[in-house]
Amino acid sequence: MRPTFLRRLARRIGTFAVSGLLAAAAGTVALAQPAAAAGGLTPVTGFGSNPGNLSMYTYVPAGLPAGAPVVVALHGCAQSADAYYANSGWPKIADAYGFAVVFPQTSSANNALSCFGWFDPADSTRGKGEAASITQMVTKAGSLYGSDPDRVYVTGLSAGGGMAANLLAAYPDVFAGGSIASGLPAQCATSQVGASSCQYGSLNLTPAQWGAKVRAQYPGYTGPWPRVAIWQGTSDYTVYPVNATELRDQWTDVWGISQTPSSTATLPGNTTMTSYDDASGKPAVQLYQISGMGHGLAVNPGSGAEQCGSTAAYFLNTICSSSYTAKFWGLDQDGDGGTDPGEGGEKLPAPGGLAAGTVTDTSVALSWSPVQGAASYRVHRGGTQVAAPTGTSFTDTGLSPATAYTYTVAAVAADGTVGTASAAVSATTTGYTPTCATATNYAHVVAGRAHTAGGYAYANGSEQNMGLYNVFVTHTLKQTSPGHYVIADSGC
Known part of the structure; x- marks a missing residue:
């Protein structure tokens, strides 16, 4: 268990900062300070000593109950809190699943391009500068909204992603999960000169060496570690795709799990999701690689449940990364992994007898025992919902040959209440074409x-x-x- 919120407050001097396109370009042009956020965002003052000279904004859905999660969303260089609010899709997802969003904002007073100092140990390590300011914002959000201290998450774009990785390393006792979009491994650079080496190439470190950079940020910490999502375009020439591989190596090593995928799935927007499961079969690290996408955050404008965000500079129309990230963290469920936030009723029991029947090179046939009172069922593959059948069987198709997949099933009552998930079952597809x-x-x-x-x-x-x-x-x-x-x- 993570410490209680009050115990955390006593220790929270810590690390949270963001940036955006990348600090490596910080000396190339001086931009004006971003305009103050507006239109749905609420400015919050008095959140602490604010050693990093940051501004705090929040978005809170109407009627948000106490005990809801908090997501900290970190904008990119030359961006503002308002830009990230308007384009990232996080407000829509917050409305759907019920959580507060904190949007920190830096300025040109801190950095010429309004980047958070992800590459500067004075800002990116536990108890320092901008990092301390952002963790003070987390504390403030907890006092304002009665947030659940065990369900605090951080996401960021580009240098903001690099900063998110640093925060996960320095504060694994605070953040239950993170999402790094077009970003860099934790502590990849400790100077602006070093930032370019990370951005455009590889430091040629082993997974163990990458993992050691995380463990060194909070000596003596033994877990639990945050669950980490990694988003990367394969045609990104600002933060080269090798950074996603290094992030995968870093966080699988921290978790003590293999760099061999547990499962692979094809998602919309030319996206391939690779999962790396912990010992219990739950995804600990997920790598989302978007074929042909350049540098930016993946969004998918529209009114559909799986759509979110708006296109703009560095917000690219491919897939709603915010939605998939929220589900990976479990924000579509309550704190016990059961009902969706805001849904009432008693939870139905877990379906029994979940089994994999006929398996081919591209499909897995599943069946389970009926649950009294169930109107439908939710089938999850590797933590992502793939079907909602009304019966007690489902055949998952379009899979990769010779690949292991893990499934769970939960019953859904007529009022929409999602029951307890079943025990996981694994199946490996047959065949393989070299x-x-x-x-x-x-x-x-x-x-x-x-x-x-x-x-x-x-x-x-x-x-x-x-x-x-x-x-x-x-x-x-x-x-x-x-x-x-x-x-x-x-x-x-």
């Missing part, structure tokens, strides 16, 4: 087919040495099973 790719060592690493260590590239799975990690050495890699690659230069 594929080959010829590219430079750098491109293989960026695409997730290889990784780096000590300046060399190694094929994922087989660990074959591919030579120096650069754009001059080229190999053909053959994927013989999910996540397992071998060098196949002689033919594929």
